[in-house]
Amino acid sequence: MEILKLSLVVVLFFIVLSVQSGEVKEIPPCSFKAVYVFGDSNSDTGGGSAAFYPAGPPSGETFFGRPVGRGSDGRLIIDFIAEHLGLPHLSPYLDSVGTSFRHGANFAIGGSTIRNQNESMSLNGVSPFSLDIQMIQFNNFKGRTGYLYNQVKGHSQRRNLPRPQDFSNALYILDIGQNDIAAGFRMKNDSAFHAAIPDIVEQLAKAVYNLHDQGARVFWIHNTGPIGCLPVTLHYHLKPEELDSHGCLKSQNDFANEFNKQLKERVIKLRAEFPDAILTYVDMYAAKYELIGNAKQEGFFDAADICCGFHEDDIHVYCGNKLKFNGTEIYAGTCEDPSKYISWDGVHYTEAANHWVANHIISGSFSDPPMPIKHACHKP
Numbered sequence: 001m002e003i004l005k006l007s008l009v010v011v012l013f014f015i016v017l018s019v020q021s022g023e024v025k026e027i028p029p030c031s032f033k034a035v036y037v038f039g040d041s042n043s044d045t046g047g048g049s050a051a052f053y054p055a056g057p058p059s060g061e062t063f064f065g066r067p068v069g070r071g072s073d074g075r076l077i078i079d080f081i082a083e084h085l086g087l088p089h090l091s092p093y094l095d096s097v098g099t100s101f102r103h104g105a106n107f108a109i110g111g112s113t114i115r116n117q118n119e120s121m122s123l124n125g126v127s128p129f130s131l132d133i134q135m136i137q138f139n140n141f142k143g144r145t146g147y148l149y150n151q152v153k154g155h156s157q158r159r160n161l162p163r164p165q166d167f168s169n170a171l172y173i174l175d176i177g178q179n180d181i182a183a184g185f186r187m188k189n190d191s192a193f194h195a196a197i198p199d200i201v202e203q204l205a206k207a208v209y210n211l212h213d214q215g216a217r218v219f220w221i222h223n224t225g226p227i228g229c230l231p232v233t234l235h236y237h238l239k240p241e242e243l244d245s246h247g248c249l250k251s252q253n254d255f256a257n258e259f260n261k262q263l264k265e266r267v268i269k270l271r272a273e274f275p276d277a278i279l280t281y282v283d284m285y286a287a288k289y290e291l292i293g294n295a296k297q298e299g300f301f302d303a304a305d306i307c308c309g310f311h312e313d314d315i316h317v318y319c320g321n322k323l324k325f326n327g328t329e330i331y332a333g334t335c336e337d338p339s340k341y342i343s344w345d346g347v348h349y350t351e352a353a354n355h356w357v358a359n360h361i362i363s364g365s366f367s368d369p370p371m372p373i374k375h376a377c378h379k380p
Ligand SMILES: *[C@@H]1O[C@H](CO)[C@@H](O)[C@H](O)[C@H]1NC(C)=O
Pocket: 116, 118, 119
């Protein structure tokens, strides 16, 4: 008994030691067999294109050589995560062509919010696939694929279906919130928006409750990025006193920070509510903000520069679109070298920037607890 206790202490000591030194040699990786993703365009690998209008060129040009439903020139952070875990890129739940769900599914759709926006659906760019709907879709997916898996026999009929036993040891990624904040700005009432943040956070917690009910145990929860650094905002002629040290719109970043603070507190509470689950809080804000602040040193142009898109004063031509202005046609095509830009289209990041952020978060250095993603199933 004493020896057992002692060895447990030794093991724990090594785990703590190894996490602090940024290396986790002693604990085996989790070998996740599946990943389920919920979110917005930052993680949309084709769901929005399946549901609405397919993304057009030049999106996808850098990595895929064609548009593949991603708001970028190439891979998204979630693609790099899947690759790092040794899994294929995730199929969108809504895609009806060429999908495989053996290793998970992606429920993220561009424009999605945490809160159901049913009273403001007319607002431009808001998706009807808010997080509560994504939960309904997931529950339906799990039930139907489980039924089918047991109906059919043989590898060839089952190979595109998730193994029912993989749901409980899959990785569940939540990457959503930016559009709730954008919707908050459209309310044009800061105090009302501020008062709404606890409810937004609570709705995200509800999604965790639902997933836990469905058997999920390992959660990887991204906070929201520095929305006030998005170049579409920055092209407005902002006064120097409105900007923070990285040249971003301070008032917008303050809202993101407030949301993130409350989200982190809620994740800590969720840990206490679910001792059988492991919840990692990932500080995407800090990772992206660090890249933006060090753009030059990291080999990028200024973070306010946009690879694809034309924005000047009141003229907005979004990436891949044309606009006739004063007799001349403006086409917003791609830049010469997307790998030099952080922003792909003013809102979304380039493949190069996504790669940078992915490399920095998978190591666990922006996570609480600071576990690498391959070890996210272990308690610190
Ligand atoms: C729409 O919003 C109302 C009030 O905000 C809410 O009670 C209702 O449940 C919502 N509908 C859906 C489908 O979520």
